Amino acid sequence: MIWAGVLLTAAGCYLLKLLGFAVPASVLERPSVRRTAELLPVALLAALVGVGTFVIGHRLSLDARAAGVGAAVLALLLRAPFLVVVLVAAGVGAVLRLT
Amino acid sequence: MRLRPGSFTPLSSGGLTGEERRSILRDAAGIGIAVGAYGISFGAVSIAAGLTVAQACALSALAFTGASQFSFVGVVGAGGAPLAGMATALLLGSRNTLYGLRMSALLRVTGGRRLLAAHVTIDETTAMAVVRPTPAGSRLAFWATAVSVFSLWNLATLFGALGAGALGDPRALGLDAAVPAAFLGLLWARLRTGGEARFVALAGAAVAIGTSLLLPAGVPILLAALVAVRLRARR
Numbered sequence: 495m496i497w498a499g500v501l502l503t504a505a506g507c508y509l510l511k512l513l514g515f516a517v518p519a520s521v522l523e524r525p526s527v528r529r530t531a532e533l534l535p536v537a538l539l540a541a542l543v544g545v546g547t548f549v550i551g552h553r554l555s556l557d558a559r560a561a562g563v564g565a566a567v568l569a570l571l572l573r574a575p576f577l578v579v580v581l582v583a584a585g586v587g588a589v590l591r592l593t
Numbered sequence: 594m595r596l597r598p599g600s601f602t603p604l605s606s607g608g609l610t611g612e613e614r615r616s617i618l619r620d621a622a623g624i625g626i627a628v629g630a631y632g633i634s635f636g637a638v639s640i641a642a643g644l645t646v647a648q649a650c651a652l653s654a655l656a657f658t659g660a661s662q663f664s665f666v667g668v669v670g671a672g673g674a675p676l677a678g679m680a681t682a683l684l685l686g687s688r689n690t691l692y693g694l695r696m697s698a699l700l701r702v703t704g705g706r707r708l709l710a711a712h713v714t715i716d717e718t719t720a721m722a723v724v725r726p727t728p729a730g731s732r733l734a735f736w737a738t739a740v741s742v743f744s745l746w747n748l749a750t751l752f753g754a755l756g757a758g759a760l761g762d763p764r765a766l767g768l769d770a771a772v773p774a775a776f777l778g779l780l781w782a783r784l785r786t787g788g789e790a791r792f793v794a795l796a797g798a799a800v801a802i803g804t805s806l807l808l809p810a811g812v813p814i815l816l817a818a819l820v821a822v823r824l825r826a827r828r
Binding site: 495496497498499500501502503504505506507508510511512513514515517523528530531532533534535536537538539540541542543544545546547548549551552553554558559561562563566567570575576577579580581582583584585586587588589591592 | 627630631633634643644648651652655656657658660661662663664665667668669671672674675676678679681682683684685686687688689690691692693694695696697707708710711712714715764765766767768769770771772773774775776777778779780781783784786789790793794795796797798799800801802805806807810813814817818820821822825
């Protein structure tokens with residue numbers, strides 16, 4: 495089932511890219527379409543951050559993940575590179591699990 | 594500029610000085626290394642989400658668009674259906690369609706080259722191509738970045754996945770905290786674009802967290818995107 499998801503995701507992502515090469519530019523260049531396309535990733539990523547940080551199954555949880563993401567916010571404010579941000583979050587999460 | 598025999602490769606249709614070309618290739622190598630860092634994270638969080646090494650590598654080679662791949666494994670890792678993961682990935686991947694429009698006009702490719710160009714039309718290749726002042730520079734930047742990012746992204750995914758698999762329990766390694774942190778890293782630059790983006794982000798997160806208490810995993814992410822973009826339209 496995961497394989498089906500992987501392959502369909504890959505096919506869909508490719509078709510979306512190809513679509514840009516295939517359609518006339520005027521179709522997608524309306525300002526409203528462009529603005530929505532810019533904001534959609536913001537909403538999706540924020541939703542993924544929120545759920546990944548505070549939700550387990552169908553309940554809220556304040557645990558090592560929230561501490562790890564909090565540390566990631568600090569790292570981002572200090573302009574740390576992406577890999578450092580991810581490692582800081584993982585490190586804080588792992589240390590809290592040990593205790 | 595002095596012309597030398599053999600100075601025209603299929604990638605650069607001429608008009609570039611040696612210095613310009615070196616600068617483009619240097620930038621392409623640099624962005625490839627930076628993307629490699631994302632790739633290691635992606636390989637590792639894929640394993641944490643329950644994917645196999647082969648599935649992680651298939652996503653990187655075939656889907657080849659970072660944020661979509663992260664969202665797929667994020668939803669599946671949270672217990673969501675793979676199809677819900679796919680829907681989230683495709684919504685995130687829709688921006689590549691807009692990139693394709695830009696690149697199609699810039700690259701002027703046809704046939705098999707066009708099919709190949711489409712596959713490597715992502716944030717990094719588009720960003721590198723559009724900042725070049727000449728079409729020849731844009732083309733070289735696009736293809737050089739494509740080669741650099743594609744090879745390092747896939748290599749890094751493999752290493753990340755093998756490494757996480759060898760290290761053991763993903764929760765003990767803090768990888769469940771690394772997944773939302775990775776999404777935050779991807780989101781961060783977009784939050785700086787203005788108050789509207791921050792409003793949409795807060796609304797999206799709030800809707801997703803709230804509806805997660807009732808709806809199956811994966812669905813709240815999609816709902817949040819639609820609601821947040823609607824709210825923005827009414828504002």
